Each structure stands twice: as C-alpha cells, then as structure tokens.
Amino acid sequence: GQNIDQPTEMTATEGAIVQINCTYQTSGFNGLFWYQQHAGEAPTFLSYNVLDGLEEKGRFSSFLSRSKGYSYLLLKELQMKDSASYLCAVRVNDYKLSFGAGTTVTVRA
Amino acid sequence: DAGVTQSPTHLIKTRGQQVTLRCSPKSGHDTVSWYQQALGQGPQFIFQYYEEEERQRGNFPDRFSGHQFPNYSSELNVNALLLGDSALYLCASRFGRTSNEQFFGPGTRLTVL
Numbered sequence: 001g002q003n004i005d006q007p008t009e010m011t012a013t014e015g016a017i018v019q020i021n022c023t024y025q026t027s028g029f030n031g032l033f034w035y036q037q038h039a040g041e042a043p044t045f046l047s048y049n050v051l052d053g054l055e056e057k058g059r060f061s062s063f064l065s066r067s068k069g070y071s072y073l074l075l076k077e078l079q080m081k082d083s084a085s086y087l088c089a090v091r092v093n094d095y096k097l098s099f100g101a102g103t104t105v106t107v108r109a
Numbered sequence: 110d111a112g113v114t115q116s117p118t119h120l121i122k123t124r125g126q127q128v129t130l131r132c133s134p135k136s137g138h139d140t141v142s143w144y145q146q147a148l149g150q151g152p153q154f155i156f157q158y159y160e161e162e163e164r165q166r167g168n169f170p171d172r173f174s175g176h177q178f179p180n181y182s183s184e185l186n187v188n189a190l191l192l193g194d195s196a197l198y199l200c201a202s203r204f205g206r207t208s209n210e211q212f213f214g215p216g217t218r219l220t221v222l
Contacts (some may be wrong), residue, residue, distance in 0.1 A: 004151075031209065033209075042113075042199060043152070045201070087151050095157045095164050097154060098170065099144075100151050101149070102151050
C-alpha cells in the first residue's frame with residue numbers, strides 16, 4: 001500500500017511564508033508532484049521533484065529528500081488567491097500517481 | 110488549444126443505476142487516467158488507458174470499467190452504483206505513458222441517491 005501524509009489544514013497571513021510538509025512510504029518512487037486545487041476545480045500542476053534538493057519556481061519552491069521520504073512545498077509572499085488545497089502526490093510507477101489527502105491553506109488579510 | 114474536457118459537469122443517479130462519464134484529452138495527448146476524489150480526500154487512481162488498452166488499475170472493483178477510442182478520448186463506466194460512489198471523477202491526460210506533465214480536467218461531480 002501507499003502511505004502519504006500531509007497536514008489537514010494551515011492558516012497564514014497575506015504576505016507571509018507557509019511550508020507544507022509531506023512524508024511518504026510507497027511501494028515505488030518515480031518522482032513527487034505538488035498540485036494546487038481550488039474548491040470545485042481541477043488540480044493544477046505546481047512542481048515536480050525526482051532528485052534530492054530544492055526546485056524554485058517563482059513564489060513556490062519544492063524540496064525533496066528521498067532517503068527520508070520527505071518533501072515540502074514552500075509558498076512565499078502569500079496572496080489571497082493562494083487559498084486552496086495543496087496535494088502531494090508520488091508517482092509510484094510509470095502509470096500511477098498516489099495522492100495525499102491534501103492540505104487546505106487559508107490566507108487571511 | 111483546448112485543455113482536458115469532461116462531460117457531464119454534474120450528474121445525479123440512484124443506487125443500482127449505471128453511469129458513463131466522458132473525457133477528451135488535451136490536444137496532442139494520447140494517454141488518459143481516471144481518478145475518483147471523495148470530498149475532503151485526495152484523488153484515488155482508478156485506471157489508465159494508452160493505445161486503447163487498460164495499462165494499470167487501482168483498487169477499484171470490476172463495476173468500474175473504461176474504454177479508450179482511436180481519437181484518444183475515453184469513457185468511464187460504473188455499474189450498480191452505490192452511495193459511496195458519490196465523488197468528483199477526474200480525468201487526466203498526458204503524452205506517452207511515462208511523461209511527467211499531466212493535465213487534469215474539471216471533473217464530473219457524481220451524486221448517488
């Protein structure tokens with residue numbers, strides 16, 4: 001089975017930084033994805049890590065440690081529009097993504 | 110360039126009925142995956158279609174079946190609906206079986222009464 005854990009909820013203030021952690025234990029590993037999902041909408045791709053280290057893309061950065069089974073998504077300079085669910089997903093083989101339950105981030109003014 | 114499209118947007122069925130959901134992949138994509146997302150949960154992998162064949166299946170019963178057509182569009186069929194089948198059904202497409210970039214459609218919200 002696949003076990004992917006992330007916090008249920010996080011709250012932060014506009015302009016602040018939030019770090020969403022994800023730990024995983026899976027039968028295979030071909031990379032880790034982060035998706036953003038606004039309520040009632042489709043998940044949209046944010047980042048992909050397959051090697052250890054930090055990937056930076058604008059206000060969003062993602063980190064991976066394969067030996068620790070750990071990743072985080074860092075959201076900087078938070079904006080109200082960043083209020084959404086953030087999904088951590090592990091690609092366990094060529095075909096399948098296993099998702100965590102998602103972290104709901106609420107940005108307050 | 111149209112992204113992934115799904116129909117219908119919303120659907121209400123009763124227990125025991127059958128339902129067919131449809132997906133058209135993003136232009137240029139040939140691989141379609143289906144996911145079920147219950148309220149407050151992450152998407153769960155149902156199966157993937159490539160070259161009109163089911164390539165892998167998640168932990169879903171045989172009541173869930175699918176098809177891919179020569180134009181790469183796909184259908185998800187669910188028979189003998191249960192209350193627990195109520196969920197958002199997401200279709201995702203990509204080019205090739207192994208590419209990393211995968212795009213999700215807006216989903217079909219299925220309610221089983």
